[in-house]
Amino acid sequence: MGACVLKFLTCLTTQHDLRLVLVAGLVCIAGCFTTFRLYSRMRGARGVVRSAWLLLTGLVAGSSVWATHFIAMVAYTPGLKTGYSPTGTLLSLMIAALFMASGFAVASAQRSTTNDFAGGVLLGLGVSAMHYTGMSAFVTQGQLVWEHATVGLSAILGVAGATAALVVAGSARTIRRQAMGGGLLCLGIVALHFTGMSAITIVPDATIVVPEQLLSGAMLTLAVVSITGMIILGGLGAVAIESQTSRSALERIRRLANAAYEGLVVVQSGKINDANAAFCELAGAPLAELVGRPLLGAILTFDDTNPNREGVRREGKLQPVAGGREIPVEVFSRLMDDGARIETTGLTVLAVRDLRERRAAEEKIRYLAEHDGLTGLPNRNSLQSRLAAAVERVEASGESLSVICIDLDHFKEANDQHGHLAGDAILVETARRLQSVVQAPSFAARLGGDEFIVVQVAGGDQPTAAAELAGRLIEMLSIPVAFDGQDLSLGSSLGVSLYPDDGRTAEALMANADMALYRAKESGRGVYRFFKREMDDSIRERRNLARDLRQGIADGELIVHYQPLARAIDGEVCGFEALVRWKHPTRGMIPPLDFIPVAEENGLIGALGDWVLRRACADAVSWEKPLRIAVNLSPIQLHNPALPSLVHEVLIASGLSPSRLELEITESALFKDYQRALDNLRRLKALGVRIAMDDFGTGFSSLSTLQSFPFDKIKIDKSFVENIHRHDRATVIVRAVLGLGRSLEIPVVAEGVETDEQILFLRGENCTELQGYAIGRPAPVDALEPWTMANAVSAFTEASTPPRRKAKRPA
Known part of the structure; x- marks a missing residue:
């Protein structure tokens, strides 16, 4: 082993x-390094992009190994003339590229040590195949003698370096991993090359001629460096472009995500991968x-069992x-798999x-x-629901319950006068x-308008408790309300129903309390009344x-x-006077x-009066004589601000002349809102309509009323007319009213004329017009x-009118 190392160093240095x-x-x-940069992109891609x-x-990778080999071969100086066969040189490049692609494909097929080893073997064998194929293209004036043991060692060093590079680099997602993988692969390639070079010995042979057409060292170096440089720069450029594109896209996506109102979080394998600013704030x-950090179960939990x-x-x-405190959220999830990158596998985006x-x-x-x-009251x-629940409560607990219906007295007047x-x-x-x-469980509620309800749940004798509470409410609600520097008078009427005597359901208790309230109003207001069964039929x-x-x-x-x-005369x-x-x-x-009082109590009098006005005007137009x-x-x-507009619209629709229409009002109607009534009367007069005061003498301040408004006619109430010659006071009153009308130049009509004696008296007193059964029914x-x-x-005659005798008052 020491001899091999010595030979390796001698070969390299000398x-x-x-x-x-x-x-x-x-x-x-x-x-x-460029190879592992590209390898990281390849591992994260799929399909055509991966290919x-x-x-x-x-x-x-292949061109880098090939360039390293041939530049190092050019650096080799055996002292003899050398050259390189173009065929072997190009073949070695193709072998290098093929083996490199195969090795990286195997290594990235599945993330495991086995695949890394298999890929490393292919890469090492590829480097060996490229080296020794390239050596076959080396031509010199001598014979090449190989030491096979050293050749085998070189192959082992190449495989070891490539395998180590793949294992250490892993997915090569970081620059550090890419540099470490590239360095180990480079070490393996260099070790294989120079170990392989130390395995040869050149025996000079003058008989061997190096052809002139072979590639010279200088030309080969220039070509190799140029080609390889362009390939490496192209690879780096592709990585840079892809990285910049990815970063730009990621930045755009992040800006959009941070601008989103909803929180966005990216999860992979149950852990948070990324999130926008809104989610971080949440x-x-x-x-x-x-x-x-793990997301589900730690930060986010779902109400259902299938997250x-x-x-x-x-x-x-x-x-x-x-x-x-936990934040209630709504979550919408979607798999983020673009089909082109492995790292998006299993990636989920949650909004x-x-x-x-x-x-x-x-x-x-x-x-x-x-x-x-x-008011903020129920x-x-x-x-309805709270009262029903209270009824269920007292049924179960044995407590007592009362329902108190409250109506504010004269609320409408205060509302109209003060706004x-x-x-x-x-x-x-x-x-x-x-x-x-x-206090709970008792409660107060507002039905609408000026109607309120108090439901009292008590433990003792309910009639007594209800009476005490009702009395306290009347006293409390009678205290004036301060508004805008003045005190507004307030009062109330109350109706009380008791459970279970007056009803066992919420509906029955409410209805009976309302009936008791109606009775309290009839009693003069400002009082409370308990429901009594005998009032049920009449009110119903x-x-x-x-x-x-x-x-x-x-x-x-x-x-x-x-x-x-x-x-x-x-x-x-x-x-004619229109009477509905x-x-x-079924009742005939x-x-x-x-029914008129019923209409007034239930808010129907307005619709009823409008209908009568329209019907009367339409009928009057059909008469051949232009009678009033x-x-x-x-x-x-009278107090409706839209009355003049309504009358105007009816006159236009019917075609009736305004001078033929006579509107009759009572004195009592004026005083509910005196100024508004006078305003409406003046507007009606401006239309040309005649205004008559009905039931004169039965209201209040009759003379001041006549002074305030120029009426076209006064109608003496029939209660005075029917007592002519019966009671001296009535006769004097009728004579006085007729004299007042003559003095003010206001025509006077006598209502309820039923006998000849009344007609003769009224004619003698210069009464203007007559109305009653003596004239016509x-x-x-x-x-x-x-x-x-x-x-x-x-003209009324014996033939055209009923007998002039005392008749009964009309029903």
């Missing part, structure tokens, strides 16, 4: 140009601290690395969305769905006061009537009858005194022809 040996070594190092990288790796740690379903959105919890804002929004939506937006929907902000302030303060007197009847009326308006069950008005009919009637499908004709038509306005209509529109035809006799 028979070689050390400058060229250094060049050969540099070429070998550069080529081997391309393998071809380039084999070419660079996890509460920098990327360097997260890489390599590996791709393409399915799942919800889970993310535990920050530094500790703290992690923070659900805290969404959960907070959902909680807010849930809260708003169950609570009143103004709303009607929430009340909606004042109304809101009253409602908010009411809610605050209710919450201050109830009114509610059924309200329901039927609402349906009757929609189904066209209402009809309009018309009662004539006549001039007192000659009895000629000058107009309801023909119920229902008088206005029965009088229509009563309800207080709700209310009748449908198709029965009015005796008065509405152009050639009709319109």
